[in-house]
Amino acid sequence: MIAPRAPLVIGIDGGGTSCRVAIAKTNGVVIAGATGGSANIFSDPDGAIARIRKTIVSAGEDAGLTPDETFRLPAVLGLAGVNIGHDLERVGISLGLERAKIVTDAEIALEGALGSDDGIVAIIGTGSVYLRRLAGRIDSIGGWGFTLGDQSSGARLGRDCLEHTLLAHDGIIAAGNLSRSILEKFDYDPVAIVSFARSAQPGDFARFAGDLFRFAETADPLARLILNEAITYIESAVGALQTGRLPLVLLGGLASSYRPYLPIGLTQEIIEPKGSALDGALAMALKL
Amino acid sequence: MIAPRAPLVIGIDGGGTSCRVAIAKTNGVVIAGATGGSANIFSDPDGAIARIRKTIVSAGEDAGLTPDETFRLPAVLGLAGVNIGHDLERVGISLGLERAKIVTDAEIALEGALGSDDGIVAIIGTGSVYLRRLAGRIDSIGGWGFTLGDQSSGARLGRDCLEHTLLAHDGIIAAGNLSRSILEKFDYDPVAIVSFARSAQPGDFARFAGDLFRFAETADPLARLILNEAITYIESAVGALQTGRLPLVLLGGLASSYRPYLPIGLTQEIIEPKGSALDGALAMALKL
Known part of the structure; x- marks a missing residue:
């Protein structure tokens, strides 16, 4: 017994x-x-x-x-x-x-x-999803995965870096330090980038998000372009969930990387988890 | 013998x-x-x-x-x-x-x-690639495949339609006839779109390019937004290859769909194959 x-x-x-x-x-x-x-x-x-x-x-x-x-x-x-x-x-x-x-x-x-408590949680790591609890009900935005969603996620940022590196290689956009740095990682061979992407999982793409934030600090135009698009999405997603003055918690591996770039309208609402x-x-x- | x-x-x-x-x-x-x-x-x-x-x-x-x-x-x-x-x-x-x-x-x-002859060929079907022959030498732009390239291709257009349908479902962008029509095809279930995308090949995504062009004709704002981005890419790619007055041939399954939307600067150069x-x-x- x-x-x-x-x-x-x-x-x-x-x-x-x-x-x-x-x-x-x-x-x-x-x-x-x-x-x-x-x-x-x-x-x-x-x-x-x-x-x-x-x-x-x-x-x-x-x-x-x-x-x-x-x-x-x-x-x-x-x-x-x-x-x-x-x-x-x-x-x-x-x-x-x-x-x-x-x-x-x-x-x-x-x-x-x-x-x-009621509030909004933005979870931004390899993927991304935004949740709101309000009066006991939970609603969410995003979380649809790498192929069709997860805008602002590490995987999408990384994929965008590689796509723009190929565009720069093709002469469609101006090359910069970010695109040159990525091309260098692939021995200056665009075919190697494409081969990598063929079998890469979201987590593999997300490894390039670190490069993006590093070059965004130096105001690299391409890094800022990709980052600004992601921030616009974050604003839209949080904005779609915000009903008034709900607190916002940033979670996930990229939360601290994004924070310095978020507009004051968002950062005012941020609380620690x-x-x-x-x-x-x-x-x-x-x-x- | x-x-x-x-x-x-x-x-x-x-x-x-x-x-x-x-x-x-x-x-x-x-x-x-x-x-x-x-x-x-x-x-x-x-x-x-x-x-x-x-x-x-x-x-x-x-x-x-x-x-x-x-x-x-x-x-x-x-x-x-x-x-x-x-x-x-x-x-x-x-x-x-x-x-x-x-x-x-x-x-x-x-x-x-x-x-x-010398000239430029834009091949836009499920994938997309742009070639130029000039004085015996062939250069190309694009053709990097679905995940990182093929901008303006049917597969990318279709994928963009599905991504924007999910954004409309989430309230991030305004819903319209294109996004409603796609959501209807998936029985109004965004999870069904994500499941489809998980195993879809480029050719499967490309089937939605037909919807895009159909709704672009009716000036659906989302269809026009996606289409305009693709046309901007076509202009950039052809522009990067154009050295003067090289003739341009449009090939591939989407050539005739794109043609009415291309700017006069491009259509002036178009010849039949x-x-x-x-x-x-x-x-x-x-x-x-």
């Missing part, structure tokens, strides 16, 4: 680069946790399920629980790559979690950043 | 949608031909090689030749999808052609369109 234990909950941040699991008491105090590999259910469904399961088991062991006990706890899982028509119930069953609520990674990020996405998952699990 | 025959040459237009082969006497008179399936060596190398071989054999039979005799004739093959760093010599060996010159499909199109890409391949084979 297993002795009765204090009630516990699990929060899971199933992100594209890593999976983080925390176990907390019902007063919110975290007692155990674990970190595992990528949880992107879109790019590798079976691998992601296996890695998430393994990380949950590790966190349970850290709390002195058997796997059976762990998988019976109330859980909230925020998953990368699930906003696009994924069957969330099936994911819960595959994971073996008995009492799980599965949401997007953006939703737990919003919960972590805003707590229970209250907590992480994992905090958000735990907070949601406590409400189950 | 096979009786000696009149000297013959083969021209092969290895296009992305079909492969066309013609056999001509050295005076240029075509005596036989055959048509087969897609010859895009990039998307399906083995299948393309097999289809081209089969079409060459058929054309040979049509001329009363054995396969051995056919594959020994001087041949010029213009291949789709080979401009991006492909090993052309290996393609010739795989095909079993003993005396073959292999060039891009764009080069035989230029030869067919201009004959031996002298012949087809297959004519070009034959003409080049005759020079071997």
Whole structure:
């Protein structure tokens, strides 16, 4: 017989680069946790399920629980790559979690950043998505992925850098330090850029966003052109969600890079996040 | 013993949608031909090689030749999808052609369109590429493929339509008849658009270029916006190649759709093509 234990909950941040699991008491105090590999259910469904399961088991062991006990706890899982028509119930069953609520990674990020307040969250990393919570309802803009959306994201910025480098090579636009620097990385061979793009994933394109911000600092005209277009999109997306004076939280790998370039109208509204996405998952699990 | 025959040459237009082969006497008179399936060596190398071989054999039979005799004739093959760093010599060996010159499909199109004259050829179909022949030298702009290039192509126009439909759905830009018509095709479900794009090939995106031109006729603002950006690119590309009064030939599936929208500066230079890409391949084979 297993002795009765204090009630516990699990929060899971199933992100594209890593999976983080925390176990907390019902007063919110975290007692155990674990970190595992990528949880992107879109790019590798079976691998992601296996890695998430393994990380949950590790966190349970850290709390002195058997796997059976762990998988019976109330859980909230925020998953990368699930906003696009994924069957969330099936994911819960595959994971073996008995009492799980599965949401997007953006939703737990919003919960972590805003707590229970209303506000807007702009998540700008390899991809991009904009969420608003207002009077209990969550609306979102973007998050449609690399091919047709994710404007302002690292992947799109990087792709734009490569496209403009080829335009400069063709003499359609003026070459500058950014385009010359990228062409140099490919040994001055435009065919090498095209070959790279053929198999590149969004994260591969996003690596060039660093070059963009570096050259934008030196007022390179092409870098500024690409950056300004992205900032116009950020303004439009936040503007479409803004109803009055909702606070704005910037999250994601490019948040700090963008911040110095954002117009005062946006920066006035910016507040720091209250907590992480994992905090958000735990907070949601406590409400189950 | 096979009786000696009149000297013959083969021209092969290895296009992305079909492969066309013609056999001509050295005076240029075509005596036989055959048509087969897609010859895009990039998307399906083995299948393309097999289809081209089969079409060459058929054309040979049509001329009363054995396969051995056919594959020994001087041949010029213009291949789709080979401009991006492909090993052309290996393609010739795989095909079993003993005396073959292999060039891009764009080069035989230029030869067919201009004959031996100088001039500019804009090839705008699913992809796009711009070539200039001047004093025996051929230069090109574009043709870098869907992900990073092919501005003004059907695939890019179609992709832009879908991207802007999602922007309209998100309230970032105003919805109009074009975006509403596309959303309707996907049962008003933006997730269905994203799912389509995940597996869509350039040719699949290009199908939406028809919608674009249809709505551009009715002065739909979004259709005109996307179209104007493409036309600006066409002007820039032709402008970068234009040295004075070189004639311009418009080729490809979208040539006639674009023509009414091109500025007078461009249309003044337009001449009709002298012949087809297959004519070009034959003409080049005759020079071997």
